Amino acid sequence: MKKYYVYILKCSDSLLYVGLTNNMQRRFEEHENGINKNCFTFKRRSIELIFNQVFNHVEQAIFFEKKIKKWSSRKKLALANGDFDMLKILSECRNATHSKYNLK
Known part of the structure; x- marks a missing residue:
């Protein structure tokens, strides 16, 4: 069964980023290494993973991510x-x- 992760990153400027992924390790490394220059976290590295929650259904993960982003x-x-x-x-x-x- 596929797993989905809703996560919160704390950036170097103390701002928080909420995201959703199906591969937590890969996604964290993408943030940490600055793969996407347009990403919110790119200029705010270093980052720290402060929260993640696992979901079995993508719909539940999307609902939770949208909820906590607000x-x-x-x-x-x-x-x-x-x-x-x-x-x-x-x-x-x-x-x-x-x-x-x-x-x-």
Whole structure:
């Protein structure tokens, strides 16, 4: 069965890159070696793989990748660090009714 990976890279400038691949090792090496000069990570090397999750179905992987690409950096870092309490807090609505969280 084919496997698909959704991954998060931390770039040298601390920006985060989210991607999807069917070969994690090959794709990481492509980022690391700067194979594509138009890639987001090209000018931001060195990179660090901080998260990856395996999926058996490409549709699930695509859904998850699109979902976390929209997240804030703080949320992505909470996921990568396995900090699910913070992930929950960052996922809550932060209007006046949730002002108990001082996240600045």
